[in-house]
Structure formats: C-alpha cells, structure tokens
Amino acid sequence: MKKMKQFLALLCLGIVGVLLVGCQKQSVTQKANTQDTWAKIKKRGTLLIGVDDSFVPMDFRQKNGQLVGYDVDLTKAVCKKLGLKAEFQSIDWSMKETELRNGTIDVIWNGYTRTKARTKKVAFSRVYERSGQALVVRKDSGINKFSDMKGKTLGVQQGSTAYTDLLKYPKLLKQYIKNGTPIIYNDNNSSFLDLKAGRIQGVLTGSVYAGYYATHLDKNKYKLIGLDVFPSDQVAVGMRKGDRTLLKKINWALGELQKDGTLRKINQKWLGIDDDYLGPVD
Incomplete structure (x- = not known):
C-alpha cells in the first residue's frame, strides 16, 4: 500500500512537470508571436521565407534544383529594397502557420491566400496578386x-x-x-x-x-x-501578429516596386498579364 502511494505521488509529480514544461513552451511561443522581431531580422541580414517548392509558378525547382518562380522574384526584389538577403526554406505547407508561430520562418510567401480565418492568427501585407x-x-x-x-x-x-x-x-x-x-x-x-x-x-x-x-x-x-470577372482569391505575405515593423517595411517595398514598374514586369514574366495591382494598406 505504501509503495502504491509513493508510485501515485511520483506519477502526479511527473504529470505536473510535463504540464509545466508544456505551459513554458506555450508561453515562449506566444511571446515570440507577439514580439516585433525587425531588429533581430535586420541584424541577421536575412529574411527567412517559408515556401512550398513545388507550387508552379509561384515557387518551384528547375531540373538543376534552382528555386524559381513569381514569388521568388518578388521576394528578392522586396528584400533588395529592405537591404536584406532572401533565404528560402522549404516547409510542409500544412504546418506553415506553426512554422511561423515557432519562429523557424519570418514570413509565409508562396501564393498565400488571405482569408478571414487566417487573419485571426496571421498578419497580412497588402494584397499583391488576385488569383481567380x-x-x-x-x-x-x-x-x-x-x-x-x-x-x-x-x-x-x-x-x-x-x-x-x-x-x-x-x-x-x-x-x-x-x-x-x-x-x-x-x-x-x-x-x-x-x-x-x-x-x-x-x-x-x-x-x-x-x-x-x-x-x-x-x-x-x-x-x-475576364481576370476580374469571377470572385478572386487575395494573395499576400503572411507574418506574425507582433511583427508590425516588418509589415510596414514590406508594404512600403511593395509600393515602391509598383511605382518603379517591377511588379508589372514580374506579372508579365510569370503570369502573362499586363497588371500591377496592389491592394490598399489596412
């Protein structure tokens, strides 16, 4: 009987320990999701971009393994404006928001559709492409x-x-x-x-x-x-809610790319459309 009580006591302590560790991890994750990480990104000098590298024509690999596509060109152009290097990370698309929340990537940039459900947990840039x-x-x-x-x-x-x-x-x-x-x-x-x-x-x-x-x-x-006839999906860059500075920087850079004609050139190159649509800033 005494041994049983000792066993139950140890079991309870173990459970409490697991719960505490889980809460600590959750707390760290939540804190990371609300922090403004621009200073860290700027110091690092790279923007970590989560992509599905099989999504033609947004991000896909050529036979030689090189990553190319619409979003590859656009991301590099934005990063150049921001004085950063684009670093692409192939991710499991079903885990994209988790990767973002955990801080393993800075942005989801891969033909990512802005929806009401997603805006509850992800901050979105200006819409830069309408996919209908x-x-x-x-x-x-x-x-x-x-x-x-x-x-x-x-x-x-x-x-x-x-x-x-x-x-x-x-x-x-x-x-x-x-x-x-x-x-x-x-x-x-x-x-x-x-x-x-x-x-x-x-x-x-x-x-x-x-x-x-x-x-x-x-x-x-x-x-x-008829590109504007049927209802369209709104494509934008996804980032953590806390990254307000990064959001402003990316929105600014997209606006500059519209002004200098780069956005139109990328649309012509990959989508065959003479368009430089850019949605308003929220």
Missing part, C-alpha cells in the same frame, strides 16, 4: 470577352475551382457556351491540347496557371480574358 479564374483563348480566335463565347465550346477541369465557379455563376460565362455545358477534362493539360488543336475554343482555369501556361509553355499563342 481566367478564360484562355487563342489570340487568333477573335474572342475578346465572355459573350464572344456564344455557341462556342468551353473546356474545364473536373472538380476544379473553375468548374465550381462556372456552375455557381452561370450568368457570367455558362449561359454563352454551346448547349450551356462545358467539355469536362481530367486535367488542364488535356484541355489545352484540344484548345491548341482547335477542338474547343476556350479553357476556363485558375488565372495563375493560365498565365504561366500562356507565357511559358506555349508562348504568344494565347490570351487571358
């Missing part, structure tokens, strides 16, 4: 707006956001296409092959992928229509 749906057509098609698709055949990927939006907002595009029904494809590549061959006259797909395809995979043969 785009109608891709051949440049020689004579199609310049959605209504020009009247009686023509549209391709869309099954289960995609583009397909969902097409059905959700039928008066935008669906009402014009042949029989009011698109051709369904298992993947975007197949739909673009049919577009190239003239078997269909348009493809509705995500604007980021569409821009990359039109600009890089089949240059100068396609154009994007």
Whole structure:
C-alpha cells in the first residue's frame, strides 16, 4: 500500500512537470508571436521565407534544383529594397502557420491566400496578386470577352475551382457556351491540347496557371480574358501578429516596386498579364 502511494505521488509529480514544461513552451511561443522581431531580422541580414517548392509558378525547382518562380522574384526584389538577403526554406505547407508561430520562418510567401480565418492568427501585407479564374483563348480566335463565347465550346477541369465557379455563376460565362455545358477534362493539360488543336475554343482555369501556361509553355499563342470577372482569391505575405515593423517595411517595398514598374514586369514574366495591382494598406 505504501509503495502504491509513493508510485501515485511520483506519477502526479511527473504529470505536473510535463504540464509545466508544456505551459513554458506555450508561453515562449506566444511571446515570440507577439514580439516585433525587425531588429533581430535586420541584424541577421536575412529574411527567412517559408515556401512550398513545388507550387508552379509561384515557387518551384528547375531540373538543376534552382528555386524559381513569381514569388521568388518578388521576394528578392522586396528584400533588395529592405537591404536584406532572401533565404528560402522549404516547409510542409500544412504546418506553415506553426512554422511561423515557432519562429523557424519570418514570413509565409508562396501564393498565400488571405482569408478571414487566417487573419485571426496571421498578419497580412497588402494584397499583391488576385488569383481567380481566367478564360484562355487563342489570340487568333477573335474572342475578346465572355459573350464572344456564344455557341462556342468551353473546356474545364473536373472538380476544379473553375468548374465550381462556372456552375455557381452561370450568368457570367455558362449561359454563352454551346448547349450551356462545358467539355469536362481530367486535367488542364488535356484541355489545352484540344484548345491548341482547335477542338474547343476556350479553357476556363485558375488565372495563375493560365498565365504561366500562356507565357511559358506555349508562348504568344494565347490570351487571358475576364481576370476580374469571377470572385478572386487575395494573395499576400503572411507574418506574425507582433511583427508590425516588418509589415510596414514590406508594404512600403511593395509600393515602391509598383511605382518603379517591377511588379508589372514580374506579372508579365510569370503570369502573362499586363497588371500591377496592389491592394490598399489596412
């Protein structure tokens, strides 16, 4: 009986110890999340950027292993304005907010969509890119707006956001296409092959992928229509709530890149769009 009491006492002490350690770790993490770390970042001279290095065309690796993409170019341009070196860290995308909260990265910068749920735990920069749906057509098609698709055949990927939006907002595009029904494809590549061959006259797909395809995979043969018609995702830089100085610095740098034309050049290079949209400062 005495041994049992001793065992239970030790067990209780162990549990209390684990709880205390857990609370201490949580306290340290919470403190890190509310601190303004700009002085530390400036002294280090690098900005630690969390990315998914397989996200074409935002951040992805070439055959030689080099990291390239829209956000790679934009991040380096911002860091140059801030006198910092961009240091990219490949992360598990499902753990991005945890990596940020724990301080292993300074920012999430990888086609990161600003949502109401995320703004509760992450501070966001100005929106620098709107990722919605785009109608891709051949440049020689004579199609310049959605209504020009009247009686023509549209391709869309099954289960995609583009397909969902097409059905959700039928008066935008669906009402014009042949029989009011698109051709369904298992993947975007197949739909673009049919577009190239003239078997269909348009493809509705995500604007980021569409821009990359039109600009890089089949240059100068396609154009994007209706970038601002469907509701769009708002892409921005995510950082800790406490990093108010870093937030101001990044917002300032993005504004400078808009002024000097760099933002427009990056959009043209990676997305094939002549645009330099930059959302307002909160």
